[in-house]
Amino acid sequence: MDNSDLKIISANVRKDIIKMLGISGSGHPGGSLSCVELLVSLYFKHMNFNPLNSVSPDRDYFVLSKGHVCPVLYAVLAQKECIKADELCTLRKAGSRLQGHPAKDKAIPGVEVSTGSLGYGLSIAVGIAAGLKCAAKSNRVYVLMGDGEQQEGSVWEAAMSASHFKLDNLCAIIDDNGLQIDGATKEIMNIAPIAAKYAAFGWNVIETDGHDLAAVDRAYSLAADCKDKPSVIIAKTVKGKGVSFMENLASWHGKAPSKDEVLKAIEEIDKSIA
Ligand SMILES: Cc1ncc(C[n+]2csc(CCOP(=O)(O)OP(=O)(O)O)c2C)c(N)n1
Numbered sequence: 001m002d003n004s005d006l007k008i009i010s011a012n013v014r015k016d017i018i019k020m021l022g023i024s025g026s027g028h029p030g031g032s033l034s035c036v037e038l039l040v041s042l043y044f045k046h047m048n049f050n051p052l053n054s055v056s057p058d059r060d061y062f063v064l065s066k067g068h069v070c071p072v073l074y075a076v077l078a079q080k081e082c083i084k085a086d087e088l089c090t091l092r093k094a095g096s097r098l099q100g101h102p103a104k105d106k107a108i109p110g111v112e113v114s115t116g117s118l119g120y121g122l123s124i125a126v127g128i129a130a131g132l133k134c135a136a137k138s139n140r141v142y143v144l145m146g147d148g149e150q151q152e153g154s155v156w157e158a159a160m161s162a163s164h165f166k167l168d169n170l171c172a173i174i175d176d177n178g179l180q181i182d183g184a185t186k187e188i189m190n191i192a193p194i195a196a197k198y199a200a201f202g203w204n205v206i207e208t209d210g211h212d213l214a215a216v217d218r219a220y221s222l223a224a225d226c227k228d229k230p231s232v233i234i235a236k237t238v239k240g241k242g243v244s245f246m247e248n249l250a251s252w253h254g255k256a257p258s259k260d261e262v263l264k265a266i267e268e269i270d271k272s273i274a
């Protein structure tokens with residue numbers, strides 16, 4: 001699959017995110033839209049994930065540590081045909097499998113872990129990766145975190161363990177959109193210099209543009225080639241990417257678009273691939 005195909009899939013994922021949130025009337029658009037290319041490249045190019053056998057013992061694992069952006073995961077899993085398109089319309093409805101944070105007990109193919117409380121995904125991914133190493137298996141483990149999430153102390157305990165145990169089967173991805181729930185990360189609790197911090201914790205650090213599919217592709221390949229160290233991809237992104245009136249605004253962190261805004265956003269996304 002080449003980058004022009006991935007660009008179209010990314011646009012379809014963005015449209016699904018907008019439609020799902022518009023129908024549900026609640027959810028998190030900003031941080032869902034910022035990591036679309038990161039997930040599309042992973043699921044369509046890099047991860048060993050068979051939608052027809054999502055619990056295969058040979059699969060690679062994906063942990064969505066920033067669980068509030070599950071609309072992007074549901075939309076990508078719909079593109080992989082793990083979730084039917086009409087089920088996406090049930091986001092956040094009572095009785096739906098697609099709750100506002102991913103829940104493992106809903107048996108959605110591809111949802112490996114229940115998340116939502118920030119700061120735990122890296123620890124879970126370290127556990128999975130260490131277990132795979134002990135079993136001498138070559139599966140890889142990917143975990144997506146937010147930039148604001150780096151403020152959680154537990155992230156750094158996990159980071160220390162990952163390098164101590166030489167977990168080169170682990171790849172963390174930071175969706176570095178510069179914003180958290182109510183403002184700029186650097187003003188609320190500065191996480192910089194994040195690359196130097198991970199390097200000091202013994203990680204292989206890869207910095208990339210998180211929307212350039214060729215650059216993201218290279219970053220995942222570099223991570224897979226690294227031996228004896230865990231890798232972190234620090235991806236510079238734009239919160240709300242692809243919808244002009246949402247871009248770079250913390251106010252779109254956790255707010256659903258109105259009917260008119262849904263139509264406007266979809267028109268814009270369609271134009272981006274015309
Ligand atoms: C432990 C914990 N504290 C607070 C929250 C509430 N919360 C949800 S999203 C969010 C901001 C996250 O910012 P960031 O990690 O940068 O995510 P993104 O910008 O990608 O949405 C917060 C504070 C939470 N889910 N978990």
Ligand SMILES: [Mg+2]
Nearest residue numbers: 147148179180
């Ligand atoms: Mg952020």
